[in-house]
Amino acid sequence: MKTKKLGQKLKELRATRGMSQEYLAEESRVSLRTIQRIESNESEPTGETIKRIANALDVPITELTNSGAVTETSDLKATIIYLKKQLSKTNEKPEIKVFEKFIVLLERLKDKDLSIEQTESIESYLRYLELEKIPSFNNEIYKQKLAKLKRHLRNKLGFVPNNxxxxxxxxxxxxxxxxxxxxxxxxxxxxxxxxxxxxxxxxxxxxxxxxxxxxxxxxxx
Structure with a gap:
């Protein structure tokens, strides 16, 4: 594993979750100094340290150690955080309503006991939607993306509305x-x-x- 790639990946994942180094250290039970040294490429962590950090970030270990780029909507948790940030920036009721619906849907998915295949399918589709590229507060586009995600859940994953x-x-x-x-x-x-x-x-x-x-x-x- 190349320490430089790990340090950059850790920074990116931490940023998408809105975590400070101090908060990540507390959640992972890894010292703040260790977090800082990893991110500055001064130290290569042990497997146990990587496992603790991955658990705190709520990502598979492979997500932390591979070299792929991280986006603000790279997975369920990151997308929820991104949409909450967008929600906090608007006072328009129609926009608030769409963001809240989107967030509630994703949080229900996150809390659901999904299989690995289902999670990968959902997160792959979220990346396909490219929510972070939508012009600021374009309500109609967000509504269209939400409708597309619901169709994906029904048609591709076979989810059925209650009753x-x-x-x-x-x-x-x-x-x-x-x-x-x-x-x-x-x-x-x-x-x-x-x-x-x-x-x-x-x-x-x-x-x-x-x-x-x-x-x-x-x-x-």
Missing amino acids: HYTTWTASFSLSFAIAFAIQSNIDAYLKLSVASVALFIVGVGIFIDMRVRRQERTFSF
Whole structure:
């Protein structure tokens, strides 16, 4: 490992998370002097030190040790921090609303028990969105990017909104059943049969939602 590359990478990752050297030292239980020496390329840390720093930064060890460039939206945590910084710079209600929705969505993803593949897919898509290149407070572009991310979660990762199938089947079948029920010229037995079918369809929706929850694919959009 080249100390110079590690020192630069540590600086970049720390900056994207808004951490001071003092704060990182406290969180990682690595001395401030050691952090300073690594960043100034004066010292090559042990494996245990790298592990502690990576844990404090909430990144894999490989993220800290590889030579790829770090951007302000290189991963979930960095993107959340970046959007919070943007949020703090605006007083416009429409912009605040979009930033808050974006942040809430990403924080829910961060708190979700994602697989390595899911995390990599999401972070790769965040880099593709290039949020840091959006002109300052261009609300419409942020809204478009948020919509694209939601589509990616649904279409590529198979995430389903909470109670999606129950809501959809209930809306369809109950509307259909009510339309039958208000018709005075339809036999009562037929009305009852239609109502039974409607309830069965709702039951199917509930069953599918239960299966989706067991597969841990539900998500609050």
